[in-house]
Amino acid sequence: MTANHLAIDARSLRKVFGEKTAVADLTLQVQRGEIFGFLGPNGAGKTTSVKMLLGLIAPTAGTATLLGQPLTDWRTRARIGFLPEHFRFHEWLTAAEFLDLHGRLFGMSKGERTAVIPDLLALVDLADRADTRLAAFSKGMLQRIGLAQALLNSPQLVFLDEPTSGLDPLGRRLVRDIINSLRQEGTTVFLNSHLLSEVEQTCDRVAFIRDGLILQTASLTEFSQSEIEVTIRIGQLTPELLAGLARFGTDVRAERGNGHAHSQRIRLTLAHEDKIPGLAQWLIANGHALYELSQRRLSLEDQFLQIVGNKGDV
Ligand SMILES: Nc1ncnc2c1ncn2[C@@H]1O[C@H](COP(=O)(O)OP(=O)(O)OP(=O)(O)O)[C@@H](O)[C@H]1O
Numbered sequence: 001m002t003a004n005h006l007a008i009d010a011r012s013l014r015k016v017f018g019e020k021t022a023v024a025d026l027t028l029q030v031q032r033g034e035i036f037g038f039l040g041p042n043g044a045g046k047t048t049s050v051k052m053l054l055g056l057i058a059p060t061a062g063t064a065t066l067l068g069q070p071l072t073d074w075r076t077r078a079r080i081g082f083l084p085e086h087f088r089f090h091e092w093l094t095a096a097e098f099l100d101l102h103g104r105l106f107g108m109s110k111g112e113r114t115a116v117i118p119d120l121l122a123l124v125d126l127a128d129r130a131d132t133r134l135a136a137f138s139k140g141m142l143q144r145i146g147l148a149q150a151l152l153n154s155p156q157l158v159f160l161d162e163p164t165s166g167l168d169p170l171g172r173r174l175v176r177d178i179i180n181s182l183r184q185e186g187t188t189v190f191l192n193s194h195l196l197s198e199v200e201q202t203c204d205r206v207a208f209i210r211d212g213l214i215l216q217t218a219s220l221t222e223f224s225q226s227e228i229e230v231t232i233r234i235g236q237l238t239p240e241l242l243a244g245l246a247r248f249g250t251d252v253r254a255e256r257g258n259g260h261a262h263s264q265r266i267r268l269t270l271a272h273e274d275k276i277p278g279l280a281q282w283l284i285a286n287g288h289a290l291y292e293l294s295q296r297r298l299s300l301e302d303q304f305l306q307i308v309g310n311k312g313d314v
């Protein structure tokens with residue numbers, strides 16, 4: 001695959017602040033047109049990673065390209081949008097003036113600004129607030145006008161750092177709809193979040209980051225379509241049974257105290273549900289009394305806890 005297919009190509013980016021290693025090794029590739037979720041607990045290094053990619057802070061080490069160009073290429077910036085985590089708003093401006101100012105900062109002509117600003121205000125559901133000063137905006141309204149700002153220059157790549165923080169359920173759905181329409185247009189979106197359900201609903205792929213390290217990158221279509229958790233209830237738990245189950249799946253664990261005097265509940269993770277018939281046959285063929293066998297799809301939260309949760313609190 002050539003670099004041209006990549007919206008982001010980061011190689012061993014690292015950021016150290018004094019004693020603190022905020023990002024130890026950021027190596028990741030994001031395809032053009034992909035909606036990429038960057039998921040991790042507070043302090044994991046998400047914002048620092050985005051700031052390095054945007055050239056807002058200098059990496060301690062490592063290299064990266066955005067849209068095929070090195071980070072230092074300032075012309076590429078005109079094709080990138082950014083919604084920062086802590087946006088500083090010019091409170092004395094109205095919503096329309098604020099977008100106009102940012103349009104000028106992007107180098108857009110008066111004609112371009114006049115053409116896109118009403119559409120953007122409508123997109124973030126603030127069309128009737130064009131002439132309201134930002135000082136009178138609620139937190140959620142500020143978040144939405146910030147998002148409009150990130151899309152002003154019709155970017156090919158947008159970084160959204162916690163875009164739904166402070167939004168109510170309606171506002172969160174609006175952001176989800178906007179991300180989906182960006183997907184239709186082929187825009188690449190890099191979404192920082194610690195909200196699992198949000199990433200699950202919007203992203204194509206996700207990286208789990210903790211303590212400045214990417215622990216795993218995974219496609220969400222794989223996540224949601226294949227891995228399942230199976231629960232079986234069996235007459236007697238033996239070491240042979242547990243060893244046998246470990247051949248079918250991973251994370252085999254017996255549930256304690258489940259209120260059944262003559263049976264024992266065990267859970268395990270299977271790579272795909274097509275393993276279930278073989279598992280059932282093996283249990284019966286080995287003389288196990290089978291009381292229950294059920295399956296449930298793993299949510300992203302289950303995956304997240306499996307991947308990052310074992311190392312302490314999330
Ligand atoms: N300018 C700085 N100086 C010193 N330490 C910093 C600085 N910026 C970030 N850090 C530290 O680096 C680590 C990563 O911070 P970062 O803001 O990237 O995390 P995050 O994943 O975005 O967290 P959150 O979900 O809370 O936004 C934290 O321990 C933070 O305290």
Ligand SMILES: [Mg+2]
Nearest residue numbers: 046047048085
């Ligand atoms: Mg952050």
